[in-house]
Amino acid sequence: MVSIFMLWGVTLPGLSYAQNGVPSNPKESTATELRFDELYSKYGVLGLELSSKAKSLAGKSIRVMGYMAPPLKAEAAFFVLMRAPASVCPFCSTDADWPVDIIVVYPRQPGQSLHSATPMAITGRLELGSKIDRETGFVSQVRIVDAELEKLR
Amino acid sequence: MKRSLFALTSTLLSALLFSTSAFAGAVFPVDRAAILVGSKFDFKVEFDEISDPSNVKVTVNGVDHAKALGKPATFIENEDQLKASSLMLRDVVIAKPGRYEIVASNGKQSMTVNWDVYDTGPRKAKNVILFIGDGMSIANRTAARMLSKGIKEGKYFGKLAFDDMPHMALVGTSGVDSVITDSANSMHAYTTGHKSSVNALGVYVGRGKDNLTHPKVETITEILKRKTKMSVGIVSDAEIQDATPAAMFAHTRRRSDKEIITEQLFFVQPDVILGGGSAYFLPSTTPGSKRKDTNNMVGLFRADGYAVATTKEEMKTVAANSGAKRLLGLFHPENMDGSLDRFYLKKGTVDKYPNQPDLTDMTRAAIEVLSRNKEGFVLMVEAGLIDKFNHPLDWERSVYDTIMLSNAVQIAKDFAAKNNDTLVIVTPDHTHGLSIVGTVDDSKPGTDMRDKVGVYEQAGYPNYPPADANGYPPSVDVSKRLAMFYGNTPDYYETFKPKLDGPFVPALKDEKGNIVANPAYKDVPGAILRTGNLPGIGTRAADQGTHTADDGVLTAIGPGSEQFKGFIDNTEVFRAMVTSLGLGSGQNKVHDRTASALKTPVKPVAPSMTRGTQAATNAPKTRELVKTN
Numbered sequence: 010m011v012s013i014f015m016l017w018g019v020t021l022p023g024l025s026y027a028q029n030g031v032p033s034n035p036k037e038s039t040a041t042e043l044r045f046d047e048l049y050s051k052y053g054v055l056g057l058e059l060s061s062k063a064k065s066l067a068g069k070s071i072r073v074m075g076y077m078a079p080p081l082k083a084e085a086a087f088f089v090l091m092r093a094p095a096s097v098c099p100f101c102s103t104d105a106d107w108p109v110d111i112i113v114v115y116p117r118q119p120g121q122s123l124h125s126a127t128p129m130a131i132t133g134r135l136e137l138g139s140k141i142d143r144e145t146g147f148v149s150q151v152r153i154v155d156a157e158l159e160k161l162r
Numbered sequence: 163m164k165r166s167l168f169a170l171t172s173t174l175l176s177a178l179l180f181s182t183s184a185f186a187g188a189v190f191p192v193d194r195a196a197i198l199v200g201s202k203f204d205f206k207v208e209f210d211e212i213s214d215p216s217n218v219k220v221t222v223n224g225v226d227h228a229k230a231l232g233k234p235a236t237f238i239e240n241e242d243q244l245k246a247s248s249l250m251l252r253d254v255v256i257a258k259p260g261r262y263e264i265v266a267s268n269g270k271q272s273m274t275v276n277w278d279v280y281d282t283g284p285r286k287a288k289n290v291i292l293f294i295g296d297g298m299s300i301a302n303r304t305a306a307r308m309l310s311k312g313i314k315e316g317k318y319f320g321k322l323a324f325d326d327m328p329h330m331a332l333v334g335t336s337g338v339d340s341v342i343t344d345s346a347n348s349m350h351a352y353t354t355g356h357k358s359s360v361n362a363l364g365v366y367v368g369r370g371k372d373n374l375t376h377p378k379v380e381t382i383t384e385i386l387k388r389k390t391k392m393s394v395g396i397v398s399d400a401e402i403q404d405a406t407p408a409a410m411f412a413h414t415r416r417r418s419d420k421e422i423i424t425e426q427l428f429f430v431q432p433d434v435i436l437g438g439g440s441a442y443f444l445p446s447t448t449p450g451s452k453r454k455d456t457n458n459m460v461g462l463f464r465a466d467g468y469a470v471a472t473t474k475e476e477m478k479t480v481a482a483n484s485g486a487k488r489l490l491g492l493f494h495p496e497n498m499d500g501s502l503d504r505f506y507l508k509k510g511t512v513d514k515y516p517n518q519p520d521l522t523d524m525t526r527a528a529i530e531v532l533s534r535n536k537e538g539f540v541l542m543v544e545a546g547l548i549d550k551f552n553h554p555l556d557w558e559r560s561v562y563d564t565i566m567l568s569n570a571v572q573i574a575k576d577f578a579a580k581n582n583d584t585l586v587i588v589t590p591d592h593t594h595g596l597s598i599v600g601t602v603d604d605s606k607p608g609t610d611m612r613d614k615v616g617v618y619e620q621a622g623y624p625n626y627p628p629a630d631a632n633g634y635p636p637s638v639d640v641s642k643r644l645a646m647f648y649g650n651t652p653d654y655y656e657t658f659k660p661k662l663d664g665p666f667v668p669a670l671k672d673e674k675g676n677i678v679a680n681p682a683y684k685d686v687p688g689a690i691l692r693t694g695n696l697p698g699i700g701t702r703a704a705d706q707g708t709h710t711a712d713d714g715v716l717t718a719i720g721p722g723s724e725q726f727k728g729f730i731d732n733t734e735v736f737r738a739m740v741t742s743l744g745l746g747s748g749q750n751k752v753h754d755r756t757a758s759a760l761k762t763p764v765k766p767v768a769p770s771m772t773r774g775t776q777a778a779t780n781a782p783k784t785r786e787l788v789k790t791n
Binding site: 056057058093146151 | 418420440441443444446447448449451452454460495496514515670672678680
């Protein structure tokens, strides 16, 4: 829990790089840029509220920059994208939990694993709404499907 | 010579004989368990192989267990297909104090354990307030005293609220499985009087595969709810499902079962619940939820008469209402923010959740509500973030939260001073490998920060500004500061400076699964790579600091506090609390709360929602959760 808790909402030098060191509009795509801090318009104790920008992009192609969390398990069809680097796999350490504003990414080609400190850009179709992953039982609210991964450094 | 040869042969023979079995066999409660008379526990025997039930014999002080314990244990021939037999007897209560010898045999293997079932004598304290400084090490206390009270020429200008208590003890924290404990296991010892194992809450860890079927022991919350009319409060600045608060009521082998723990909280129904962790109360359809089902746990608490607060102001308003006796305050979906971020740096998640109360606000509100019960109360208050910040080697944040704990303890002491009928205990649950080694002085020559560390006479004194009215130095970023280091670490970049941009993240996992120093701090001027001494790969690879087995320092004041002296085992904290409350004396009238708890007829939505409520929990078994809006 600790590491991830510490990271949520924290601007680390690595994240600054991801936000500032990369052109905001990828030349090869018409995807709309969506930043982590644009995902929700309200952070309430009894629930978050999706922003109008996020809602308007549902079903459309978006590009988000973030950090890949260590995979839940090697063969999982998805991975968790976080706003800042994470170090703990919650299925491996009982002290761990994801922050509430994660994005679940289903890559077009699963299996790619990157250093959790490496900023990456994810381009794919935005899906909103509660969904349970059939294999793992993992519940997600925000997903990017058919995703392409791009290492940013 | 002959003798030693025989011994060697016998050892080899034993090794061969038992090498086919994956289990050594076990009896729960374990040998030398001390058990409060009249408390509930599950009795379990695990043989090391499939056993013939006709050969199985279990006696209690020489008498067949069915007669001695009132009912026969259930024989499980092949437990969880592990090729070994077990006996399980749920909800055992021993009514007579004394020494009990249990002998379990299957004709081949014989195991003997002894239990000490103790009485408590009459009630001495009306209330108990137990403060847990999670992971609070001696260096946390010393640094908190230096920063909050000031020190000159070797003498402090004041004491922390828990320094100034008449009774003190060193507390041993090791568990059944390991010298090193976690917060689940160690708090479980405080709340049940039994030892357990890492990650376990309210259970002994058997070999069963289901987290919820391990042998349970009754928690202090359940004992109070079953036997008395007293109120119970649980307060934490971590998630309310986190190990320490959960140990007040939960039963699971894995502390990470937070969704289930939230349900168990609902069934036990403590009167005041304040903390973080709201994400596990929200239906899965709500953004921010961490539940897998659509149960609205906040709605369920509301339906049972709880006033719900989500901000500091709401909590104060509810607490001030003289009619309020049940309060659920949730202030953050996860762990709350610490005092350094909340009051000074405005980092962490303070911008998203600006209306969080701190531990002092929550302690005050809890006491206000609970003290309306003339029968008395037990309140547990955890400063959970001391540990949450010690883990990532962020000592400044952990020390600020130690100061916050001192402020909260002062509120409890002021309350206790009015009637002298409240036992106040302050203790860590375990420690960290943190020490104060000197100072770091930016004005020293050179660019290497290591050369700016002063030891012995070169350390002198730091130049933190005097503490403000709340007891905190308004700035932690000073030119001459404490040099504090952790002894058990992963690889990390030591910056010798406070982490002003947000809590420290010392290490990360790379694509090969190795733990590596977080490169984000590599270029901080003067930073050096400290090679860690903890495992960097494998299931227990450490990306942060870890707990230590060093004793914790407990201090106490009020009726019953004289029980704390010298060295004590952590299970004796439970014993001291129940002794002060006279819970074994029979003076607290038995009060059956089941009838009132069943007042609302409910319709089941999710059958799984009754999970974890059997056996030693005292929740009405017929009750199921229902979705409300």
